[in-house]
Amino acid sequence: MTKADSPKVIGIILCERVLQDVLRPDAISCINIHNGVTVQSFPAVIPLVYAFAQLSGSHSEFTYQFKIVDRQGQIVATSPVAKVEPLPNKNMTHKIISAFQGLAFQEEGMYNIVLALEGEDAAALPFQVIQLTPDAVC
Numbered sequence: 001m002t003k004a005d006s007p008k009v010i011g012i013i014l015c016e017r018v019l020q021d022v023l024r025p026d027a028i029s030c031i032n033i034h035n036g037v038t039v040q041s042f043p044a045v046i047p048l049v050y051a052f053a054q055l056s057g058s059h060s061e062f063t064y065q066f067k068i069v070d071r072q073g074q075i076v077a078t079s080p081v082a083k084v085e086p087l088p089n090k091n092m093t094h095k096i097i098s099a100f101q102g103l104a105f106q107e108e109g110m111y112n113i114v115l116a117l118e119g120e121d122a123a124a125l126p127f128q129v130i131q132l133t134p135d136a137v138c
Contacts, residue, residue: 007055007062007084007094009123012115018050018097028052028095036128039105044129046103051079053115053123055094057087066098067114068127076111077103105129 016032030052037046051066066079079098087094105111113125 005058005060007058007117009115009117010054010056010093012051012053012113012123012125014113014125014127015050015052016048018052026092026095028097034127035125036130037105038130038132040132040134042105042107042131044105046105047101049100049103051098051100051113051115053096055096055117057090057092057094058084059086059090061086062118064096065116065119066100067116067121068100068103069112069114069124070107071109071111076105 013030014034015030016034017030019029019031021027030050034049037044053064053066061083063081063083065081068076068078070076077100079100082096082098084094084096108129108131111127111129113127114121115123
């Protein structure tokens with residue numbers, strides 16, 4: 001794949017659920033979009049969360065993988081590497097989805113949801129994990 005044909009990241013989101021229309025697979029709804037999470041204790045486990053990204057069209061096949069990285073650059077979780085087929089029209093967009101089951105955070109802090117294309121980090125979404133102690137709730 002040439003650099004000119006490489007897809008460009010339009011956006012990344014993290015959400016609780018992704019719905020895809022059966023008759024129109026390009027129609028996707030993301031439910032309960034997150035930019036962070038508040039927890040009472042650690043380790044904090046999120047049972048299921050989806051990473052979704054929209055990319056510019058590409059006439060070449062490519063691979064992608066989502067990674068969750070802590071502030072020290074350590075990988076907390078990864079999705080499997082997935083292959084994306086080329087689009088017939090470069091004006092269309094790729095919509096890619098990965099699920100993280102049992103995602104565990106060991107400490108409070110800022111994390112990054114990183115999208116790698118062809119093994120190279122292409123974009124990231126900051127994700128904050130905050131501890132809220134029970135006595136802080138009024």
